[in-house]
Amino acid sequence: MGDERMKTSAKVVVIGGGVVGCSVLYHLTKLGWTDVLLIERAELTAGSTWHAAGGFHTLNGDPNVAKLQQYTVELYKEIEQKSGVACGLHLTGGVMLAGTPERLDWLKMAHAKGRYLGMHTEIISAEEAKKRMPLIDEKYFVGAMYDPLEGHLDPYGTTHAYAKSARLNGADIVVRNRVLELNPRADSTWDVITEQGTIHAEHVVNAGGLWAREVGRMVGIELPVLAMEHMYLLTDDLQEVAEANKTTGKEVITALDFEGEIYTRQERGGMLMGTYEKAAKPWSEQETPWDFGQNLLEPDLDRIAPELEVGFEHFPSYGNTGIKKIINGPFTFAPDGNPLVGPIRGLKNFWVACGVMAGFSQGGGVGLALSNWIVKGDPGFDVWGMDVARYGDYATLAYTNAKVRENYSRRFRIRFPNEELPAGRPFRTTPIYDRLLADGAVMGESYGLEYPLWFAPKGMEAREVFSFRRSTDFEHVGHEVARVRTSVGVMETSGYAKYRVTGEGAENWLSQMLANKIPATGRMVLTPMLNDNGKLIGDFTLAKLGAGDFLIIGSGPAEQYHMRWFEAHLPATGVRIEAYGLNLVGLSIAGPNARALLQKLTPQDVTNTAFPFMAIRKMDLGPIPAIVGRVTFTGDLGYEIWVKPEYQRALLDLIFKEGSDLGIGHFGLRALNSMRLEKNFGTWAREYRPIYGPYEAGLGRFADMKKNDFIGRTAAAEEKASGGALRLIAFKVDAIDADCIGDEPIWHNDKVVGWVTSGGYGHWVKASIAMGYVPKDLADKADGFEIEVIGERRKAHPIREALFDPKGEKMRG
Numbered sequence: 001m002g003d004e005r006m007k008t009s010a011k012v013v014v015i016g017g018g019v020v021g022c023s024v025l026y027h028l029t030k031l032g033w034t035d036v037l038l039i040e041r042a043e044l045t046a047g048s049t050w051h052a053a054g055g056f057h058t059l060n061g062d063p064n065v066a067k068l069q070q071y072t073v074e075l076y077k078e079i080e081q082k083s084g085v086a087c088g089l090h091l092t093g094g095v096m097l098a099g100t101p102e103r104l105d106w107l108k109m110a111h112a113k114g115r116y117l118g119m120h121t122e123i124i125s126a127e128e129a130k131k132r133m134p135l136i137d138e139k140y141f142v143g144a145m146y147d148p149l150e151g152h153l154d155p156y157g158t159t160h161a162y163a164k165s166a167r168l169n170g171a172d173i174v175v176r177n178r179v180l181e182l183n184p185r186a187d188s189t190w191d192v193i194t195e196q197g198t199i200h201a202e203h204v205v206n207a208g209g210l211w212a213r214e215v216g217r218m219v220g221i222e223l224p225v226l227a228m229e230h231m232y233l234l235t236d237d238l239q240e241v242a243e244a245n246k247t248t249g250k251e252v253i254t255a256l257d258f259e260g261e262i263y264t265r266q267e268r269g270g271m272l273m274g275t276y277e278k279a280a281k282p283w284s285e286q287e288t289p290w291d292f293g294q295n296l297l298e299p300d301l302d303r304i305a306p307e308l309e310v311g312f313e314h315f316p317s318y319g320n321t322g323i324k325k326i327i328n329g330p331f332t333f334a335p336d337g338n339p340l341v342g343p344i345r346g347l348k349n350f351w352v353a354c355g356v357m358a359g360f361s362q363g364g365g366v367g368l369a370l371s372n373w374i375v376k377g378d379p380g381f382d383v384w385g386m387d388v389a390r391y392g393d394y395a396t397l398a399y400t401n402a403k404v405r406e407n408y409s410r411r412f413r414i415r416f417p418n419e420e421l422p423a424g425r426p427f428r429t430t431p432i433y434d435r436l437l438a439d440g441a442v443m444g445e446s447y448g449l450e451y452p453l454w455f456a457p458k459g460m461e462a463r464e465v466f467s468f469r470r471s472t473d474f475e476h477v478g479h480e481v482a483r484v485r486t487s488v489g490v491m492e493t494s495g496y497a498k499y500r501v502t503g504e505g506a507e508n509w510l511s512q513m514l515a516n517k518i519p520a521t522g523r524m525v526l527t528p529m530l531n532d533n534g535k536l537i538g539d540f541t542l543a544k545l546g547a548g549d550f551l552i553i554g555s556g557p558a559e560q561y562h563m564r565w566f567e568a569h570l571p572a573t574g575v576r577i578e579a580y581g582l583n584l585v586g587l588s589i590a591g592p593n594a595r596a597l598l599q600k601l602t603p604q605d606v607t608n609t610a611f612p613f614m615a616i617r618k619m620d621l622g623p624i625p626a627i628v629g630r631v632t633f634t635g636d637l638g639y640e641i642w643v644k645p646e647y648q649r650a651l652l653d654l655i656f657k658e659g660s661d662l663g664i665g666h667f668g669l670r671a672l673n674s675m676r677l678e679k680n681f682g683t684w685a686r687e688y689r690p691i692y693g694p695y696e697a698g699l700g701r702f703a704d705m706k707k708n709d710f711i712g713r714t715a716a717a718e719e720k721a722s723g724g725a726l727r728l729i730a731f732k733v734d735a736i737d738a739d740c741i742g743d744e745p746i747w748h749n750d751k752v753v754g755w756v757t758s759g760g761y762g763h764w765v766k767a768s769i770a771m772g773y774v775p776k777d778l779a780d781k782a783d784g785f786e787i788e789v790i791g792e793r794r795k796a797h798p799i800r801e802a803l804f805d806p807k808g809e810k811m812r813g
C-alpha cells in the first residue's frame with residue numbers, strides 16, 4: 001500500500017480513506033469495476049473514523065435509510081471473511097429505553113415500522129429491560145424496545161477489512177498523498193492533481209469526511225456539512241459489569257437512554273458512555289485545517305455535565321467509579337443528520353459520499369447505493385432520504401450551521417409529526433409572508449421556505465401543541481376544509497417547483513422525458529416521469545403555453561433533484577430549462593365559489609365551456625398579469641394562479657376584496673392534505689417514489705404508451721403486462737384520536753403485508769384516511785385489513801372510490 005508507483009489513470013478515484021471511502025471502493029469492485037483507486041492524505045481511518053465509538057444500529061426515521069443500515073450491519077461478516085481482517089464485531093443486541101409514555105409511543109411506532117422492514121425488534125417492559133441490561137435503574141423507565149441487530153465493532157479493523165477486500169478484488173489504495181486540485185476536462189473526465197502526481201479519472205468520488213467541504217470547494221460547490229465536537233467517556237472496570245457478564249454469560253448489551261440523551265455499551269471491563277449534549281459545539285466552522293492530524297480535541301466535561309448527571313442516576317454504578325478516559329473528536333453532519341450521497345447537479349462524473357454521521361451503521365449502504373449509481377446509473381434503492389439533491393442553494397454554511405447544531409442537540413429527542421423545528425428560520429419567505437402571519441398563519445418550513453400549515457382564528461395564539469394524536473389544529477383545519485368545500489379558500493402555492501421549458505426542441509424533448517402525451521396549447525396534463533427502470537422519479541402538471549413554451553409544476557423540495565435529471569438529459573441545442581424558484585409565485589383559489597371569484601377579477605370568459613378543467617391561459621386579474629390554470633389538488637373547483645413576486649401582495653388583496661361576499665378565507669397545507677386524501681390523490685415523496693412503478697401507483701392512465709418512445713417506456717410496458725408487484729390503495733381507518741402519519745404497517749389476516757405512505761383526517765367526509773401499498777394480489781380484498789396506529793391495530797376498510805366527489809363532477813363542472 002503506497003509502495004508501488006501510483007497509476008496515472010483510473011476509471012474512478014475515491015478521495016478519502018475513512019470507513020465511507022473504503023466502503024465505496026469495495027462496492028465498486030464488487031460490481032466489477034476494478035480499475036479504481038483510493039487516495040488518502042494521511043493513513044486509512046485518519047479522519048473521524050479512528051476515534052469513533054464503533055456503535056451500530058438499524059433504527060432510522062427514514063425506512064429506506066433504515067434498510068440500508070440493516071444491510072450495513074449484515075455486511076460485516078462478508079468483509080471479514082473475504083479479507084481475513086477482523087471487524088471486532090460485538091453483536092450484543094441493545095435496548096432503547098423510554099422514560100415517558102410519549103417516548104414509548106414513539107418506540108412502538110418504530111417497532112411497527114420495523115415489522116415491514118423485516119426487523120425483529122421487541123417492545124418490552126422496564127423490568128424486562130433491566131433483566132437484559134442489568135446496569136439500569138428501571139424506575140426511570142416505562143418500557144423499552146429491544147433490537148437484536150445492535151452492537152459495536154472496531155473502527156480501524158472494519159475500515160481495513162473494507163480496504164483489503166477491495167484490494168483483493170483489484171482496487172489500488174495510495175496513502176500519504178493529498179488531493180490538491182480537481183480539474184475537469186472538456187470530455188467531463190477529471191485530472192486529479194495530488195502530491196504524488198496527476199491521475200486522469202473518469203469519475204471522482206468525494207468521500208473526504210472532515211474535509212468534504214474543502215474537496216467540494218475544489219470543484220466550486222459548497223456542501224452543506226459541518227463537523228461537531230462529540231464526547232464519550234470510558235469508565236474504570238466495574239464490578240457490576242463483571243457480575244452481569246457472569247450471570248448472563250454475555251457481554252452487557254448496548255443501551256440508548258433517550259431522556260438521559262446518552263448511549264452506552266461495555267468496553268473491556270468497564271462501560272463506554274457518550275452523549276449528544278444540548279450545548280452542542282461545532283468544530284472548524286468555516287474550514288477544516290489540512291494539518292489536522294490524528295488529534296483528539298480538548299475534553300470539556302462541563303458541557304456534558306447536565307446529561308452525565310442524568311446518566312449517573314439512570315445507570316447508578318457509573319457514578320461510583322472513575323473515568324478512565326474522555327474522547328472528544330469531530331465528525332460531520334448534514335442539516336438533517338442523514339448522509340449526502342449522489343451526483344451533483346451540473347457536474348458530470350463527480351460524486352459525493354459525505355456527511356455520514358453514523359459510518360458504522362450507514363457506511364455499507366452508502367457504498368452500495370453510490371457504486372450502483374456510478375456503475376449502473378441508478379442507486380437501486382430509494383435513496384431520497386440521503387440524496388445530496390434534497391438541498392438547494394439555500395443550504396449555505398450559516399444555514400447548515402444552525403440546522404446541524406439543532407439536529408445534534410435534539411438527536412435523542414422526539415420529533416412529533418406536527419412539530420416544525422425552529423433553527424435557521426424564517427429564512428426563505430414570499431412577499432405575502434407577513435400578511436399570512438398577521439392573519440394567524442402557523443408556518444411550516446420546506447426546502448428553506450416558510451409556508452402556512454393552518455390559520456389560528458383571531459384571538460387565539462398561533463401555536464401548536466405537539467402530539468402523535470390529533471392536536472390544537474384539528475378543529476381549525478376542519479373549518480378551513482369546510483370553507484373550501486362550501487364557499488372558497490385561498491392558499492399560498494409558491495412552494496411548488498416551477499420550470500419553464502422553451503425552444504424549438506422543447507416539445508420533442510419533453511415527450512421523451514415525460515410519460516404522458518404533450519397537451520395542446522392552452523391545456524395541461526398530469527404526467528409521471530420515469531427512470532430507465534420504469535420507476536417513478538417525478539409527477540408533474542405539464543402546461544403548454546404556446547409553441548415551444550411550456551410550464552411544469554412539480555414538488556418543491558425535489559427542485560434540485562429534478563433539475564439534475566433534466567439537465568443531465570438536455571440536448572446541446574434547441575431546449576432551455578429554467579427553475580423559476582421564487583421568481584414565480586402562486587396562490588390557489590378553490591371551492592364552489594372559485595369561478596365566481598375569478599370572474600370578478602377578469603373580463604375574460606371563465607365559464608366552464610370557455611375555461612374548462614385543465615385549461616391554462618394568461619389573464620390579467622385586475623391590473624395583475626398572471627397565468628391561470630384550472631386545476632387544484634383539493635379535488636374541488638379551483639384554479640392555480642401564477643404571478644411574478646412583485647404582484648403577489650396585490651393579488652392577495654384583490655382576492656380578499658372581491659371574495660369577501662363569496663366567503664373567502666385562508667387555508668393551509670394541512671387542509672390541503674385532508675382534502676387530497678378525500679380524493680385519494682397521491683403525492684410526490686409519499687405515494688410516488690422511485691420504488692414504485694406507474695401502474696402500481698395507479699398512475700398508469702397518465703402514461704401514454706401509444707406515443708413515441710420515452711424514458712422508462714420499455715420497463716413500464718412490462719409492468720403494465722405483468723401488473724407489477726404492489727398496489728396503492730386507500731383505506732378508511734377505524735381510528736380513535738390519532739390518524740396515520742405514514743410508515744405504519746398494514747396487516748391482512750394477521751400478517752404484515754404493506755405500509756402506509758400517508759394518512760390524516762378527511763374533515764369533510766368525517767373519516768380517518770390512509771393510503772399505502774399492499775401486494776397486488778391482496779388489493780381487491782374487501783376486508784381483513786388492519787393498520788397499526790401507535791401500537792394498536794385498527795380495522796381498515798379499502799376505499800374503492802374517493803370519499804369526496806368520486807366522479808370528479810365538482811372539479812370538472
Ligand SMILES: Cc1cc2nc3c(=O)[nH]c(=O)nc-3n(C[C@H](O)[C@H](O)[C@H](O)COP(=O)(O)OP(=O)(O)OC[C@H]3O[C@@H](n4cnc5c(N)ncnc54)[C@H](O)[C@@H]3O)c2cc1C
Nearest residue numbers: 016018020041047048049053054055179209329358359360
Ligand atoms: C467521538 C466520536 C464517536 C463516534 N462514534 C460513532 C459510533 O459509535 N458509530 C458510528 O457509526 N459512528 C461514530 N462516529 C462517527 C464516525 O466516525 C463517522 O461517521 C465516520 O468516521 C465517517 O467516515 P468518513 O469516511 O465519511 O470520514 P473520515 O473518517 O473523516 O474520512 C475521510 C478521509 O478522507 C481523507 N481526505 C480528506 N480530504 C482529502 C484529500 N484532499 N486528499 C486525500 N485524502 C483526503 C481524510 O484524511 C480522511 O481519512 C463517531 C465519531 C466521533 C468523532
